[in-house]
Amino acid sequence: MAENAIFLGGGGPDSTLVQELMLSRANRHGLVAGATGTGKTVTLQIMAEGFSAQGVPVFCADVKGDLSGLSQAGDPAHKLHEKLVARAEKIGFDDFGYGTTPTIFWDLYGKKGHPIRTTITEMGPELLSRLMELNETQEGVLIIAFEYADDNDLLLLDLKDLRKLLIHITEVRDEIQKEYGNVSPSSVGAIQRRLLVLERDGAEAFFGEPALEIADFMRTTRDGRGIVSILDATTLINSPKLYSTFLLWLLSSLFEELPEVGDPEKPKMVFFFDEAHLLFDDAPKALVDKIEQVVRLIRSKGVGIYFVTQNPRDLPDSVLAQLGARVQHALRAYTPSERKAIRAAAESFRENPDLDTEAVITELGVGEALVSTLDAKAAPSIVQRTLIRPPSSRLGPVTDAERNEIIIGSVVAGKYDKAIDRESAYELLNQREEKAAKEEAELKAAEEKAKEQAAKAKKRKPATRSRRQSTAEAATKSAMRTAARELTKYLLRGVFGGRRR
Numbered sequence: 001m002a003e004n005a006i007f008l009g010g011g012g013p014d015s016t017l018v019q020e021l022m023l024s025r026a027n028r029h030g031l032v033a034g035a036t037g038t039g040k041t042v043t044l045q046i047m048a049e050g051f052s053a054q055g056v057p058v059f060c061a062d063v064k065g066d067l068s069g070l071s072q073a074g075d076p077a078h079k080l081h082e083k084l085v086a087r088a089e090k091i092g093f094d095d096f097g098y099g100t101t102p103t104i105f106w107d108l109y110g111k112k113g114h115p116i117r118t119t120i121t122e123m124g125p126e127l128l129s130r131l132m133e134l135n136e137t138q139e140g141v142l143i144i145a146f147e148y149a150d151d152n153d154l155l156l157l158d159l160k161d162l163r164k165l166l167i168h169i170t171e172v173r174d175e176i177q178k179e180y181g182n183v184s185p186s187s188v189g190a191i192q193r194r195l196l197v198l199e200r201d202g203a204e205a206f207f208g209e210p211a212l213e214i215a216d217f218m219r220t221t222r223d224g225r226g227i228v229s230i231l232d233a234t235t236l237i238n239s240p241k242l243y244s245t246f247l248l249w250l251l252s253s254l255f256e257e258l259p260e261v262g263d264p265e266k267p268k269m270v271f272f273f274d275e276a277h278l279l280f281d282d283a284p285k286a287l288v289d290k291i292e293q294v295v296r297l298i299r300s301k302g303v304g305i306y307f308v309t310q311n312p313r314d315l316p317d318s319v320l321a322q323l324g325a326r327v328q329h330a331l332r333a334y335t336p337s338e339r340k341a342i343r344a345a346a347e348s349f350r351e352n353p354d355l356d357t358e359a360v361i362t363e364l365g366v367g368e369a370l371v372s373t374l375d376a377k378a379a380p381s382i383v384q385r386t387l388i389r390p391p392s393s394r395l396g397p398v399t400d401a402e403r404n405e406i407i408i409g410s411v412v413a414g415k416y417d418k419a420i421d422r423e424s425a426y427e428l429l430n431q432r433e434e435k436a437a438k439e440e441a442e443l444k445a446a447e448e449k450a451k452e453q454a455a456k457a458k459k460r461k462p463a464t465r466s467r468r469q470s471t472a473e474a475a476t477k478s479a480m481r482t483a484a485r486e487l488t489k490y491l492l493r494g495v496f497g498g499r500r501r
Helices: 023-028 040-053 066-071 079-091 120-132 136-151 157-170 173-179 185-200 240-257 287-299 337-349 357-365 400-408 425-459 471-496
Strands: 003-011 018-023 030-033 058-061 103-107 228-232 269-274 303-309 325-328 368-372 385-389
Touching: 003 023, 003 368, 003 471, 018 023, 018 040, 018 385, 023 185, 030 040, 040 058, 040 269, 040 303, 040 385, 058 066, 058 240, 058 337, 066 103, 066 400, 079 337, 120 185, 120 240, 136 157, 136 185, 157 185, 157 425, 185 287, 185 425, 228 368, 240 269, 240 287, 269 471, 287 303, 337 357, 357 368, 400 425
Parallel strands: 030 303, 030 325, 058 228, 058 269, 103 228, 269 303
Antiparallel strands: 003 018, 003 385, 325 368, 368 385
């Protein structure tokens, strides 16, 4: 097998076909598609193994739990051992053997892996709006809240920070409208209700510190193998908006943080997006355009994105057009719509005159696929019917004991496990409110004292009325005016959180 390529499989009419993915073209993205039970997960598994062996870090979401088996070597006592060995011999995979892949387990909920967190500020109002399914008006209010927080040095780290900020901008909305725009209580109320839904879905654990450092997803071992970061999504997938928004945030973070490298000899990182249709379900055009832009440009940062889904039609044509490598497992045609989808999938390949691509898609067995990759000139190869190579790691999930052992011995063990709650918007706004309440009480006390002094002075003044103010009256009125001015200044400071000059 080529040193600068990943062996995907082989076979063909004379069993001499070799299908490889060139590392220098692996940042041109790809697609793994097929119906449930046709072998997509194993294909993802062997691709992750291949990239890791070539020193490329990998991130993938484990929706069913089976990908965790990457961390363990395959078992010669497994019931499929003989079939795996026979397939390896049939496709000329002479180097086949069992072995482990270096792995880090992650989990947004912190139960089956190291916690992943980001701050509200890092997520940003646009992605939060998608996560909470806000309309355009509500998104506008959220953007104003972020702008106000930035202008007033209010850190937004977790959900309680955002909730406190929303309450605050409602209380001072009259002043905010003069500078930022309209903030309606009904829109703020809708956002607050959505925050409650997020909390119910477990998103509260995702927002906070210590925030994830992207570099921890791009690690290699001392012997040069790429570490595979596996996100446990067995629970997360039940909150599809949180799942897709998190992965989109991760893509955006990679795009923003990594430098331009053009077309490297091998990717700096490969990203597998399982259940990719969730990214585009009900997504507004502006968001789809943003995703398309990230997919188009992130390859120049050395990152390859591989979408995994049941049907190529789950992805917009604008995104499909940018996917260089394609692995198409079997599709079923029970309805006219499904037959149309199969035709579209067949037409997306470079035609093979010796292959009826449309017919073969419905005939493929488990572990078989139609494969086309990019050649040295970045042109798609002719589609070929291919037997996918057997994995060297375990087929199936790890045990809880095996998972815990890997988590404890991980290179990031202890780095993210304990949450940190430092001073941020929630604490600062509470402090300001307490200070404001104290100052208001002091001003009211001063005002009451001034009134008492005025009353005493009035009792002491002579019966003959004089048009001139007595010294006591002048002092009293002056004190009251001063108190009124101080109260006005205080109220304005409380509104804008400004410092005393």
